[in-house]
Amino acid sequence: MQDKRILEYHLEEAEEHFSVGDIYLGTVRKLVSGLNAAFIDIGYEKDAFLHYLDLGPNINSLNKFTREVIAKRVNDGSLDGFKMEPEIEKHGKIDKVLAKGNPILVQVVKEPISTKGPRLSCDLSIAGRFLVLVPFGNGVNLSKKITSKSERQRLQKLVQAVKPPNFGVIVRTVAEGKETAELEADLRGLIAKWNRGMTALREAKPRDKVIGEMSRATSMLRDMLNDDFDAVTVDSKELYEEARAYVHQIAPEKEKIVRLYSGKAKIFEQFGIEKQLKMLFGRSVSLPGGGYLIIEHTEALHVIDVNSGNKSNSQESQEDTALSVNTEAAKEIARQLRLRDMGGIIVIDFIDMKKPENKKAIQDLMRDEMKSDRSKFTILPLTKFGLMQITRQRVRPEMNIKTVEVCPTCGGTGTISASIAVSDTIEHNLDYVLSKQNEKGVSLILHPYLHAYFTAGFPSKRLRWFWKYKTWVNLIKDTSLGMMEFHMHNKQGEEIEIQP
Numbered sequence: 001m002q003d004k005r006i007l008e009y010h011l012e013e014a015e016e017h018f019s020v021g022d023i024y025l026g027t028v029r030k031l032v033s034g035l036n037a038a039f040i041d042i043g044y045e046k047d048a049f050l051h052y053l054d055l056g057p058n059i060n061s062l063n064k065f066t067r068e069v070i071a072k073r074v075n076d077g078s079l080d081g082f083k084m085e086p087e088i089e090k091h092g093k094i095d096k097v098l099a100k101g102n103p104i105l106v107q108v109v110k111e112p113i114s115t116k117g118p119r120l121s122c123d124l125s126i127a128g129r130f131l132v133l134v135p136f137g138n139g140v141n142l143s144k145k146i147t148s149k150s151e152r153q154r155l156q157k158l159v160q161a162v163k164p165p166n167f168g169v170i171v172r173t174v175a176e177g178k179e180t181a182e183l184e185a186d187l188r189g190l191i192a193k194w195n196r197g198m199t200a201l202r203e204a205k206p207r208d209k210v211i212g213e214m215s216r217a218t219s220m221l222r223d224m225l226n227d228d229f230d231a232v233t234v235d236s237k238e239l240y241e242e243a244r245a246y247v248h249q250i251a252p253e254k255e256k257i258v259r260l261y262s263g264k265a266k267i268f269e270q271f272g273i274e275k276q277l278k279m280l281f282g283r284s285v286s287l288p289g290g291g292y293l294i295i296e297h298t299e300a301l302h303v304i305d306v307n308s309g310n311k312s313n314s315q316e317s318q319e320d321t322a323l324s325v326n327t328e329a330a331k332e333i334a335r336q337l338r339l340r341d342m343g344g345i346i347v348i349d350f351i352d353m354k355k356p357e358n359k360k361a362i363q364d365l366m367r368d369e370m371k372s373d374r375s376k377f378t379i380l381p382l383t384k385f386g387l388m389q390i391t392r393q394r395v396r397p398e399m400n401i402k403t404v405e406v407c408p409t410c411g412g413t414g415t416i417s418a419s420i421a422v423s424d425t426i427e428h429n430l431d432y433v434l435s436k437q438n439e440k441g442v443s444l445i446l447h448p449y450l451h452a453y454f455t456a457g458f459p460s461k462r463l464r465w466f467w468k469y470k471t472w473v474n475l476i477k478d479t480s481l482g483m484m485e486f487h488m489h490n491k492q493g494e495e496i497e498i499q500p
Helices: 059-070 149-162 180-202 216-224 237-250 252-257 273-280 309-313 318-340 356-369 421-436 448-455 461-469
Strands: 023-032 037-041 048-051 103-110 119-121 131-135 139-142 167-171 209-211 232-234 258-260 284-286 292-297 301-307 344-349 377-379 387-392 443-446 474-477 486-489
Touching (some): 059 103, 059 180, 131 180, 149 167, 149 180, 180 209, 216 237, 232 237, 237 252, 237 258, 252 258, 273 284, 292 318, 301 318, 318 356, 356 377, 356 387, 421 448, 443 448
Parallel strands (some): 048 119, 301 344, 443 474
Antiparallel strands (some): 023 037, 023 103, 023 209, 103 119, 131 167, 284 292, 292 301, 344 387
């Protein structure tokens, strides 16, 4: 979040498999000469896809080392003294490199999307906070975003001096200005991770994960944590301990910004996230000035239509109106692409503008707004028809949250019991819980409209409950609930069974 506005939303499924960065021991299932690719079995319901161009120049060295580790002729991941094989041809044929049934070490570079299995690469890399370790690589490459010539020379010499033989290193942007000790510690951690993976490979069976990527939360901290962060708030004790330990490891001075949320309301409610999710993931997205976006998703591409709405009468000319709405739209679209993690081809139908300088301004604005996007992207100028084409790297399925709700009371039948009766049902359950079960510290979780009803006026319904039962009932708003839904929790936070 930035300025209380959601910028990115990530969802990690329980027991999520085949995440970007995971390294598996696969088996070559099929070679397809027409595609110059292979299909690899790594345990997914559909075989994963490996193209010749994703083999990496040192695939022969990787395969040789993999065989030696499996045969237990190698005890760890050290490549010191390992004789590298010649690099493969840049535009060769895959059947000259791989054979059906051979074991192969592969890394997931794109998660399963729609009907497609994972996309793989044999050009392995292990990402750290400041560096990326590339086994069987050679040399040191620096991020293009490090522009200072003296700093590039310093980092080049430093990393070149400490990297082990037959390993390449990529220096990330965040390494700029970092001390030698920090970079060496990061490198040692990456080498240790590689060694643990190769130790696991000695006993691994086909389809086994050899090196796993960090949890989604930890990997985000690794990639995104910077001086702009003022708080990292979590509502899970386990995740809190994990995040704090990791932040202590990579940036001890920022350990205190990791906070454990202990409020009574859900964390998403407390920070206004639930409401934003409902408003931002729908087909229609409103703009501050009165315009709106229509976002449609197809199998081939994403289409975004920009509409002026009631903005059309607020400007002196049509051109000014178009420029104003398009400016707001460009800012919101850049946010939507990150928020929904929309990838592939995106076509935007901006409101037509006549002046070339206005078209150029929208293109420049879109490029500026997307500078903070971590995914690779390409933006083309507006066409004669006012269309902008964008390609954005897609490595995970698009984030999609259903904002259309099925009525929790009628289940979609279209009929419900009298809505006026919900208050009686709540009071009936409260009477039973507070009088018969003698519960104290009861919390009632309900829709904001019901919350307003029970707290309005003097004396309010809640105050009358206090006078009657001599105990205070905590009322907690939850916008994710339907109008007729409510839940009761005891003092320990356990849900109390509700009587109809």
